[in-house]
Each structure stands twice: as structure tokens, then as C-alpha cells.
């Protein structure tokens with residue numbers, strides 16, 4: 001990370017875990033552990049149903065609240081979906097878009113990711129855009145092409161001013177929930193490739209200012225090494241964000 005140029009953001013992605021009662025307990029445990037840790041922004045991306053209660057619970061702390069997905073239409077006959085404006089009213093400030101689990105299990109495409117990202121920005125949310133290659137794509141040597149294309153399509157129609165609210169998370173799919181982490185060199189390399197794509201589209205000043213996280217089995221034991229890399233400006237953390245002590249330890253690693 002380079003804190004002089006850009007914000008470090010440590011975000012938890014709770015995925016489909018913790019109902020409001022469990023969410024309350026985790027936030028209560030987390031609050032004292034992260035007090036005064038002001039060198040990074042701290043976000044928890046929670047299930048939709050937890051957004052209002054977690055937004056209430058984090059008041060008076062530095063924890064920010066995000067959701068894990070957003071629909072691209074403002075309202076209408078889209079059974080089961082949640083709009084960006086609904087999320088804002090419920091208390092969300094951030095929203096994950098294009099997570100690989102959404103792409104893999106729910107048919108999301110680069111085009112719908114672009115629509116969701118645009119809708120999130122229109123409503124004033126801060127999107128966390130996830131990109132990342134499959135193991136097979138890494139093995140074929142096309143990681144750079146895959147993440148570049150995902151990034152370019154997701155950001156179509158987004159100007160430099162709006163990009164300031166976008167965080168990008170590089171999440172190699174083969175490292176998610178597998179316990180297998182990208183090496184810090186691999187993470188730095190691909191985050192740098194993404195930064196290069198941003199530079200090509202928006203110029204190098206904008207690219208140097210954009211926060212690019214790494215996600216994929218980040219945990220207390222590897223966070224410091226990953227975060228020490230120039231192009232890695234934080235983490236998007238799944239499993240380890242469900243344990244207050246582990247998430248706090250990663251936040252600690254981001255203080256140095």
C-alpha cells in the first residue's frame with residue numbers, strides 16, 4: 001500500500017453468514033478491538049437483512065457498512081431484488097459488485113456488473129468492484145487479459161470524478177475460500193496490472209489514487225506481507241472477517 005497516495009480499506013465480506021442477532025454480537029466484539037485504528041477505513045459488507053441493524057450498531061465507531069450486491073434498476077417488477085436507493089436508506093455506504101460467487105452461481109456478466117456499478121454510483125454508494133481469474137485462466141497465462149477485460153467493461157461510462165468512489169478488489173477465484181492465497185508477488189503484480197488499466201483510461205494520477213484491494217484467503221498470518229506491497233491497498237476478507245479477533249488482527253496489520 002502507499003498511504004500517501006490512496007486510502008487503505010479493510011473490508012469484511014460476511015457472505016451468507018450471520019442473521020441480525022449474530023451480526024450484533026460480532027459488531028459488539030469488534031468495536032473495542034478496532035478503536036483508534038485510524039490508518040485504514042474499516043467496512044463490513046453484510047447480508048441485506050443485517051444492513052439496518054448493523055448501521056445502527058456501528059454508530060459512534062469507525063466501522064462503515066456495506067451490502068454484497070445491488071440491482072441495477074431503480075424499482076419495479078424484479079422479485080427478490082434490492083435497489084441502490086433502498087440500500088442507502090437502510091444505512092449502507094458501500095456495496096460489493098461483481099463478486100465471483102455472483103458471477104459463478106447467479107449468472108452475472110461483465111455487462112450486468114457495469115450496470116450495477118453505475119446504479120450504485122448514481123445512488124451515492126461506494127462500489128467495491130471485484131475482478132479475478134479462474135485457476136484455469138491463470139494456468140493458460142491469460143490472467144492479465146481476464147482482469148483487464150473485467151475492469152474495462154465494469155468501468156464503461158464511468159468518468160474520472162465518479163471513479164474516485166470506486167474501490168477495486170482483485171480476488172483470484174482459486175484463492176477464495178480455499179485456504180490457498182496468492183503470493184504477495186502475484187497479488188502485487190495483478191493489482192499493478194489493474195492499476196495500469198486505470199492509468200490507460202484515466203491517466204496515471206487517477207490510477208495512483210485508486211484503492212485496489214486483494215481478496216482470497218487473507219488472514220492474520222499473511223495480511224502484513226500482502227499489505228506491504230505497493231499495489232495492494234487493503235483487503236476484502238471472507239472467512240476471517242467472521243471472527244472479531246482475526247478481522248481485528250488484519251486491521252492491525254494495516255496500521256503499519
Ligand code: 13P
Pocket residue numbers: 013099171175176177178179215216217218236237238239240
Ligand atoms: P475468503 O477470505 O474466505 O477466501 O473470501 C474472500 C472473498 O471472497 C472476499 O470477498
